[in-house]
Amino acid sequence: MTERPQDSENTNSSRRSFLGGGVAGLVAGLQTSASLAASPPEDKVTTHVSAVAESKVKVVNAVNSRLFSFCGGLTGDWMVTSIRAICGETLPDAERLHIHQGLGNAHEALSSDTKWFLRGVTSNDRYVTRPEKELLVARQAPLGRATATHAALIPIRKSAAWWAMTQDERRALFEEESHHIKIGMDYLPAIARRLHHCRDLESKEPFDFLTFFDFAPGDEPLFDRMLEKLRSTREWSFVDREVDIRLKKVTPT
Numbered sequence: 351m352t353e354r355p356q357d358s359e360n361t362n363s364s365r366r367s368f369l370g371g372g373v374a375g376l377v378a379g380l381q382t383s384a385s386l387a388a389s390p391p392e393d394k395v396t397t398h399v400s401a402v403a404e405s406k407v408k409v410v411n412a413v414n415s416r417l418f419s420f421c422g423g424l425t426g427d428w429m430v431t432s433i434r435a436i437c438g439e440t441l442p443d444a445e446r447l448h449i450h451q452g453l454g455n456a457h458e459a460l461s462s463d464t465k466w467f468l469r470g471v472t473s474n475d476r477y478v479t480r481p482e483k484e485l486l487v488a489r490q491a492p493l494g495r496a497t498a499t500h501a502a503l504i505p506i507r508k509s510a511a512w513w514a515m516t517q518d519e520r521r522a523l524f525e526e527e528s529h530h531i532k533i534g535m536d537y538l539p540a541i542a543r544r545l546h547h548c549r550d551l552e553s554k555e556p557f558d559f560l561t562f563f564d565f566a567p568g569d570e571p572l573f574d575r576m577l578e579k580l581r582s583t584r585e586w587s588f589v590d591r592e593v594d595i596r597l598k599k600v601t602p603t
């Protein structure tokens with residue numbers, strides 16, 4: 351797939367996100383306003399900041415269980431076996447991936463070892479028809495099966511031309527022309543998946559989607575065959591950034 355020029359706004363936002371993205375912004379923002387308070391001793395500032403930050407985080411967390419954060423660094427349940435840019439700018443190397451649900455763990459996620467921090471929310475379906483939905487529900491498996499010790503995190507950004515289309519134009523391209531669902535359906539239940547949307551977050555994110563899949567090691571070639579098919583569709587000609595991150599479950603010793 352050919353590399354296309356990045357738009358400068360997105361490039362800047364991806365740099366920001368490597369440095370912590372929206373959550374870092376939230377924590378930094380709280381620190382700034384607290385430091386404007388009438389010069390209390392330094393230890394009091396810290397206590398005040400963390401109390402305010404914690405209460406804010408709890409409030410957000412209470413309504414945000416659909417939020418997933420993917421933290422590349424030195425810790426986490428998944429070992430990163432490869433990071434490969436398919437199109438556009440890659441992501442920095444990381445040894446492990448930690449997946450957080452909700453915002454409660456944001457402080458932990460943003461340690462000094464964090465190399466990248468990506469966030470997205472699960473959401474309602476945008477394209478599936480009722481018959482497709484019923485087939486998917488009948489065939490798909492949940493993430494986290496004991497046999498699914500390999501996984502892939504594939505963050506994707508689509509071009510401005512994709513987003514300029516209307517919903518019905520996108521659906522026609524996505525399914526009637528590119529057969530995304532029809533192709534994917536053939537790989538169920540071997541491959542389990544979860545789609546996260548990034549454009550619905552309050553902060554600007556470097557990708558539009560975070561796609562996550564898990565499968566048994568023996569099904570990885572199957573997964574690769576599916577990727578080959580999807581990446582050759584017209585839908586994928588609208589993908590202007592894609593990074594393929596492969597993972598292996600860390601077995602407790």
Ligand code: HEM
Pocket residue numbers: 474475476477478486504506508530531533534535537538541542543545559561576577580
């Ligand atoms: C395991 C087989 C797969 C199945 C059954 C599947 C199914 C689907 C379905 C049903 C949707 C539409 C959800 C909606 O209505 O909003 C969707 C969207 C999407 N899928 Fe897949 N998919 C599969 C594999 C993949 C793979 C391997 C990738 C990435 C490499 C991928 C990337 C995406 C993206 C980015 C979207 C959002 C498209 C958009 O809203 O523009 N899918 N998929």
